[in-house]
Amino acid sequence: MRSHRKALACRQRRQQRRVSHHEGSVTPAGSSHSKVPSNEFVPSQAFQPAQQFNEFVPGQSFLPQPQIAQQPNVPTPINAFADPFLNQQTIQHTIAGLDGSQAQFSAFQPSVPTLPNQSYYQDTTGFKHPLNYHLSAAVGPRRDNMQPYERASADFFIPDDLREELHKKADAALQTFANSTLPQQVEHFHSLVALDTNNQKGQSFFGYPSWVYKATSMKDGHIYALRRIAGFRLTNEQAITSFNAWKRVNSASIVKVHDAFTGKMFGDSSLVVVTDYHPLSQNLAEKHFPQGRTNRSGNHVVPENDLWGYIVQLGNALKAIHEAGLAAKTVTASKILVTSKNRLRLNGCGVLDILQYEQRPQTTELQRMDLQDLGRLILSIAVRNPSVGQNTEKALQLAHRAYSERFIACLQWLLSPPVTSRDDLSPAHQSNQPSSLDEYNVTTLLNNIADKVISTLDSALHCEDELTNYLSRELENGRLFRLLTKINVILERPESVATSSSSTTTNPSLLNQPSSAWSETGERYYLKLFRDYVFHQVDHNGRPVLDLGHIITCLNKLDAGVDENIQLVSRDEQDMLIASYKEIKRGFESAWAELSKASTPSRR
Template sequence: MKPHSAGSDLNSHISSNSTPINTPCRNILIHGFCKYADKGCIFTHDLTKPSVATTMPVETTKNIPSQPKSAPVASPLPLSKKKFNLKTPSFTPGGTDLSGISKPLLPPKVIKSTSFVTSNLLASKSVSSFDFQSLPTFTPSASTSEATLDSSVASLAIESPALPPSPLNGHSIHMGNITNFPVQYQLYAPEAMSIPIKPNERLVHDYFMPSELRELLLRKNEVCFQNIPNSTFPPFVGAYQSLMPLDISIDKTRLDFGYTTWLYKALSNIDGNFYSLRRIEGYRLDDLSPIDVVMDNWKNVASPYITNIYDCFPSNQFNDDSLIFVYDFCPLSKTLQEYHFLAKSPVNEQILWNYVVQILLALSSIHKCGLAARIVDPKRILLLPGNKVKLNSLGIFDVMDFNTNSATIEELQQKDFQDLGFLLISLACGSSSAPKQPEKSLKFMSTVFSDEFIRFITCLIHTETTNISSKQLISQITPRVIDFFRKSQYSQDNYQLELCKALENSRCFRVLTKLGFINSRSHNGLDKNWSEGSIRYILSLFRDYVFHQVDENGNPVIDLSHVLECLKKADAGTDEKVLLVSRNEKNCFIIKYTQLKECIDLSMEDLSKI
């Protein structure tokens, strides 16, 4: 309540009603004293006397009859002039006796709910110390859809509610670590769009690499970094380490090149790249001169359809005499035998023509250098993603038969063409024994394949008498070669387009990293307000302009195209102007992207000087 006013208000009140009433003065109740007690305040200042106001509602105090004039006026208490009076009774609210409270203060639903107790705590009342060595090893399955939790882990699993969809259409930042289990590639793929979009609209993944290409590259990286912990393989074989077997089955009775062979993936200590090592077990080479000659011959062969040979050396790291050949490592590759004969993958004439063009181009490069492949066999031809083939294990026969081979190079080259014809027959018939009866196999193939394909295979298997060259064979299938290069050019253009996207993303990442170093930095050396002063304040406003915009309703604006456009302009330093407004709308700047780029560069220079 507002205290009584002094002067005329008080005099008029006393003159109109000078009879004291038995009502406590509110100045006493509020302030502990009344400075008008000696100046004619008509209210009682003795709180020890019972008053009518304490037993009657406030609104009825207006009708209380005035006391007779002979009634003595209560003398005021000798209160101090201080604002707070120590004699004021302490505040004691009604019903403060808490001793009789027996009901709990929590809601009934919370009291009735059972507390969460894990299954291993229910088994024993005492909780022992955590022993991580006693936990079972987690071994996930090859497929993420078939992966199951261990029973001990599943007992602790709590079902969590589904997260809302990401505003960036499923794209999330993923930091890849080398793990011993397959990466969940579905985390990289965008969510499928169920609503059709307009031609002028774009999705988030339109700005980035396609999901199929991204998954392919991730799978290649995963294969490259796979290793075997606690491996029994030699730690070093020549200049190579971290050996990883690439053979599907371990069969020592299988003989390639007349010996038991093994294939490994290894890391080079010289250049840090991955290579494949072909080991010829039990082969002893006393004279190393054939290695030098063969390596000098094959280093001049350059073709994208062969695995280049880099080195050859004997080794006793496997506790025996072995000969090691070093080739390019092709991740996610399979031999034609594994893909078509073991996996029973279907084949058609278009796929076979694709194989023919690539193998002929590889043979053309080899024969031009005066060499022969001698390995046109489904077990030694690799198939890469995208139906690309490579001739593998080149030069092995040249080293092993260096002193015993009596055939001329022309005969060996004609044998390459004949082996190519037998390879096509076996792939077309789906049987490795089909080349043993070529005429019968060609008759069967004539019911499925075109006459052009049959005539070409017939020409290949009879090259011993015709003595044809690779150039003549390529001229016979010129339309097929043109069609192959046309598709290759389309694929090259597509990869170049995706490379341009990666180039733009790297630009944005550099600018974004610089802004992350500069903005909201608590201190820089002795300056605690470094990020909010001078030109850094403009960069903080630019950050709000790029990432913290809101619409007219105050909702956040999540526009990826706006972010990419601003970051690219800041990286290029264009002459376009931008309006930057502070959050309290008291500061406003019109600045060019050129000046913003200068601010970023100067701020980074200041950071680098610390």
């Protein structure tokens, strides 16, 4: 041991001789000890120098400032994590778009690959900073042979795919464009964002140029969809008054209508219809008749059960509309939204009632046209051709090859209404007539497919049970979150009220000083020890113990206040307390009550 100490002392004296002192300055050792990256470890051909950017500050530009370009001697760091599929032009284009100077990323615009073979990788031009969401994905296979009392981490949260879908919808709903050319305010709506990906101005389904925006209401803070009909001039005030009947139509298969008004907010005379907003929804035309794509899925057949579900949901919408004495007139692929998997909602209702108020046909005739439009829509999806109205007989023959006789018979009934009414027939022919024009309505349709309605209802009930199960997991998480919030508010709280000896006013210089009442005394002390017991446990080797089950179990026992005793040890291992969860909860509630009383001036 002594020889080892002598050798160590000699080594230290030799190192000290290598340092020369001159006028109080220290001269380090030679350049052989400087940290220079080796060319063998970091080859210059593999990594490209990254461009210099300023530190991002909210509210300021993220673009490189001119001062950086004026400093040629600034060393360029090596980006060891550079993406090999990104070039400098793509990076500069993406970073420059973050301050609104270029085209903003839209969650509603389909991504288009910009590099060869990029379809196999994530779209590099669409990523945002910061990331949209951070998910705790279940990596690796899950154990199937777990005991009844065992739980995996994923069992405490909603599934990752559902969480990601909800995050995407929330991101799309809250997306705004700072440099938009749209009006700042339309009536009591603000923060308008265009939902149409087609910027070409042309005639739409309604006979006028039409656009759809999402906007936030200043009355309730909710997000709505605004459908603008450009170039429409209101000639009769009764047209807007008659629109109030659509506000009373309430159905789960219809996009709820809220209001309609006219004005010159967009620089011209426009009609604006306010409806519910469903983020990241698509219409049936985009789902089944995509444009600009090669027809590689020509052999793909839409399952018959899905088409029955379409008929049931749209029949439910038409039943609510027809019972209100109205007609939809929008049963077409471009006006039916798909808000989730096979979940349909009829959109655009009531717009044609305002636009065609002067030349309105009879309501019964329009209701029968709704059923025919429903038949043509389902048939076009079945044969994957949106132009089946030109030759329905040939389309029915094609659909007969892939679908059942009952399905074809239902389409024939929708497409071929009876010619005469039962009142126009003689009593002798009434018994031989299988159906009449009076029986051609949506109620008869739903009665004839009652078993399919029951199947759709059964699927909806199963989906409700599944979502209720997921909601119960988040309910427990919310209860534990409130408990953790209270614990962090109580522990290690500084003093925020200090009075001077010469006056009764608060001295700002004494604020946030350690409080004697909230220091390591009383129930606050064993609450602090309990926090270490729950979150800061280590094993016998001093390694941190990351046990989610232990944390959840301790918090649940604290919330319930059980009589189980636990051993609390201080960090210096000089103090040890034996306390039950019931006693800890009593001190916890006492401290929270004292804080609540101090936070309300009237209760002091």
